[in-house]
Amino acid sequence: MEIFLRLAAGATLLGSEAAEAVGKGGFGVNFDILETNLINIAVVIAVVVYLGRKFLGKILGDRTAAIETQIKEAEQRKQSAASALASQQQKLAQAQAEAAKIRASAEEGAKSARAAILVKAEQDVTRMRETAVQELGSEQERVINELRQRIALMAMQRAEGELPDRLNDDLQKRLVDRSIALLGGGS
Amino acid sequence: MLNFIVAPNSFHLASLEVGHHLYWQIGNLRVHGQVFLVSWFVIGLLVIASLLATRNVQRVPRGIQNLMEYALEYVRELSRNQLGEKDYRPWVPFIGTLFLFIFVSNWSGALIPWKLIKLPEGELAAPTNDINTTVALALLVSLAYFYAGFSKKGLGYFAKYIQPTPILLPIAILEDFTKPLSLSFRLFGNILADELVVAVLVLLVPLFVPLPVMLLGLFTSAIQALVFATLAAAYIHEAIEGHGEEEHAP
Numbered sequence: 189m190e191i192f193l194r195l196a197a198g199a200t201l202l203g204s205e206a207a208e209a210v211g212k213g214g215f216g217v218n219f220d221i222l223e224t225n226l227i228n229i230a231v232v233i234a235v236v237v238y239l240g241r242k243f244l245g246k247i248l249g250d251r252t253a254a255i256e257t258q259i260k261e262a263e264q265r266k267q268s269a270a271s272a273l274a275s276q277q278q279k280l281a282q283a284q285a286e287a288a289k290i291r292a293s294a295e296e297g298a299k300s301a302r303a304a305i306l307v308k309a310e311q312d313v314t315r316m317r318e319t320a321v322q323e324l325g326s327e328q329e330r331v332i333n334e335l336r337q338r339i340a341l342m343a344m345q346r347a348e349g350e351l352p353d354r355l356n357d358d359l360q361k362r363l364v365d366r367s368i369a370l371l372g373g374g375s
Numbered sequence: 376m377l378n379f380i381v382a383p384n385s386f387h388l389a390s391l392e393v394g395h396h397l398y399w400q401i402g403n404l405r406v407h408g409q410v411f412l413v414s415w416f417v418i419g420l421l422v423i424a425s426l427l428a429t430r431n432v433q434r435v436p437r438g439i440q441n442l443m444e445y446a447l448e449y450v451r452e453l454s455r456n457q458l459g460e461k462d463y464r465p466w467v468p469f470i471g472t473l474f475l476f477i478f479v480s481n482w483s484g485a486l487i488p489w490k491l492i493k494l495p496e497g498e499l500a501a502p503t504n505d506i507n508t509t510v511a512l513a514l515l516v517s518l519a520y521f522y523a524g525f526s527k528k529g530l531g532y533f534a535k536y537i538q539p540t541p542i543l544l545p546i547a548i549l550e551d552f553t554k555p556l557s558l559s560f561r562l563f564g565n566i567l568a569d570e571l572v573v574a575v576l577v578l579l580v581p582l583f584v585p586l587p588v589m590l591l592g593l594f595t596s597a598i599q600a601l602v603f604a605t606l607a608a609a610y611i612h613e614a615i616e617g618h619g620e621e622e623h624a625p
Binding site: 214215216217218219222223224225226227228229231232233235236244247248251252255256259 | 434435436437441442444445485486487488490491492493494495573577581582583585586589590593
């Protein structure tokens with residue numbers, strides 16, 4: 189790539205050689221305004237700064253404003269969230285207190301219900317015992333009565349069965365007489 | 376050696392040199408010193424700007440912090456558009472460095488009157504008007520996309536070469552050479568051509584006539600930085616995605 193392109197506008201050998209001599213010397217500063225293109229670059233920089241400041245300024249300003257509003261919104265959301273949290277915590281505390289109250293009253297109710305049930309059960313037991321005893325007595329009486337009737341009946345039957353064999357006229361006459369005597373003695 | 380006499384005037388106006396360099400000898404290497412000087416200047420500029428922007432970080436960005444955050448956002452957006460939401464994050468520094476370095480190099484070449492400083496040989500200009508700089512940047516891009524492909528898919532990266540059909544294998548291999556070639560030549564050619572056009576116009580008509588070309592040069596310089604960074608991101612994306620996965624992508 190050893191292309192050497194030299195556009196030399198000045199044909200003055202002296203001038204170019206002088207410039208070359210300066211150029212070969214080492215690092216230096218070139219103050220030739222036309223050669224260094226200073227004016228054009230200044231104009232370009234001015235245009236870029238003028239247009240760029242408007243353009244970039246608008247973009248960056250919008251960006252800052254957007255970030256600010258976002259931060260503000262986020263802070264508002266944070267605050268509202270915090271207040272919501274506080275109110276919810278208060279509600280939670282209230283609900284817990286309510287729950288404790290309900291629980292205490294329920295326990296109390298349970299205790300009283302237990303006592304009431306115990307008393308009632310005891311009463312029931314005694315009543316049942318009483319009724320059982322009563323029922324037992326009446327049953328005994330009924331059975332005794334039945335037995336008595338039955339024995340009387342059987343005795344009558346037995347007596348009626350034996351009566352034809354043992355009874356004769358004489359005996360019957362005596363018996364009637366005795367009965368009449370008994371009747372007469374009773375009046 | 377070609378000598379052009381532009382106008383046989385009797386007074387010296389200006390001279391334009393291409394291919395003259397300030398050579399430095401480092402070991403066996405002959406390096407172009409003027410490129411290093413301006414590169415260091417650009418690097419220093421970027422480092423100082425970054426330091427200034429991050430020295431006193433505010434919650435609501437103002438001034439240079441705002442500007443640099445805007446630049447970062449721009450670069451991040453660029454790489455996200457190319458690489459996709461999933462993979463873009465690790466590549467933002469690389470792509471951002473490419474973009475910022477090329478952009479600031481191009482604009483410094485156009486906006487700073489480097490010709491005020493006379494060198495023993497050659498002249499100070501944008502680092503990107505030297506083919507060595509752009510080739511170095513393009514080879515970095517090649518390394519980056521190979522690294523991206525291998526780290527993502529391992530040896531399966533080679534499947535990309537025969538993915539649609541093995542017939543395209545030579546073209547796929549050729550692509551790995553044409554990518555850095557086109558990247559480097561595009562950037563180098565644009566910047567050098569722009570500076571040459573401005574220099575020639577300045578020789579012919581020193582005042583005001585070169586202004587439109589200089590403004591156009593600023594525009595193309597910015598576009599070239601954008602193109603380089605975008606293409607680098609696109610190549611990395613291509614290496615990460617591959618042909619097979621693109622069909623499944625929604």
